[in-house]
Amino acid sequence: MDHQEVLELLPAFADQELGIVETLEIQRHLDGCADCQREYAAQRIVSARFKKEASYFDAPPHLAERIIAALPQDTVSTRFWHLGWNNFNWRNFGAAMATMLALAWSVGLYLNLPSDQDKLTDEVVASHVRSLQVDHLSDVVSTDQHTVKPWFNGKLNFSPPVVDLAPQGFPLVGGRLDYLGGRPVAALVYRHAKHPINLYIWPTTDRDAPPQLQNRQGFHLVRWTWDGMNYWTVSDLAANDLEQFAGMVRSMVRQ
Structure with a gap:
């Protein structure tokens, strides 16, 4: 109207x-x-x-x-x-x-009021889009997980798990600080066939939850909770590719 x-x-x-x-x-x-x-x-x-x-x-x-x-x-x-x-x-x-x-x-x-989950989904998508528009995907640029993980020390009150998925076709390219749901979070950046993938991680008291696929504004998102951490990943990748990425992150983190 x-x-x-x-x-x-x-x-x-x-x-x-x-x-x-x-x-x-x-x-x-x-x-x-x-x-x-x-x-x-x-x-x-x-x-x-x-x-x-x-x-x-x-x-x-x-x-x-x-x-x-x-x-x-x-x-x-x-x-x-x-x-x-x-x-x-x-x-x-x-x-x-x-x-x-x-x-x-x-x-x-x-x-018709959006739920807290809907608001957070919109924030995740907005953060992903913003990181692409201002060309600010990473504060630390590195393909080495042993360089990216220590970079967060002193910047967050938790240590995000950082996994290397280059052999599986999803190389790590860096990380940055971001802000979602009223708190600072870790944003890890991966790529697959030139498609950037943002993986957001922050602590939670929620119980473990399996991956859930969502679509919002032309992007795919997969979110899950494991061992006191929330994981949200978003990209313009095909849904099955992003689900594959999420599955590999989960398996590596749970080892």
């Missing part, structure tokens, strides 16, 4: 007259658009003023009689309708409906 569409729908949004999908799209737009936020605030003031000054009228008795007369002449149902019409509190009904819509809107927003 573009800026102009949002502006056109703001009055209906302020009066909670839109469906869940449109409501969520407009809310997302408002979160990042100061102009629309100001317009929405103005719309709410106008809407509140109209509601405050609006007059409310009870349905006239003859309207109820006309509706009852048009209904099938069944004594029980007619009496029920008559009693229901006369005793129905339309103002309370409107308040109840407004509450239900607000609740449905809140539930919809909650269900």
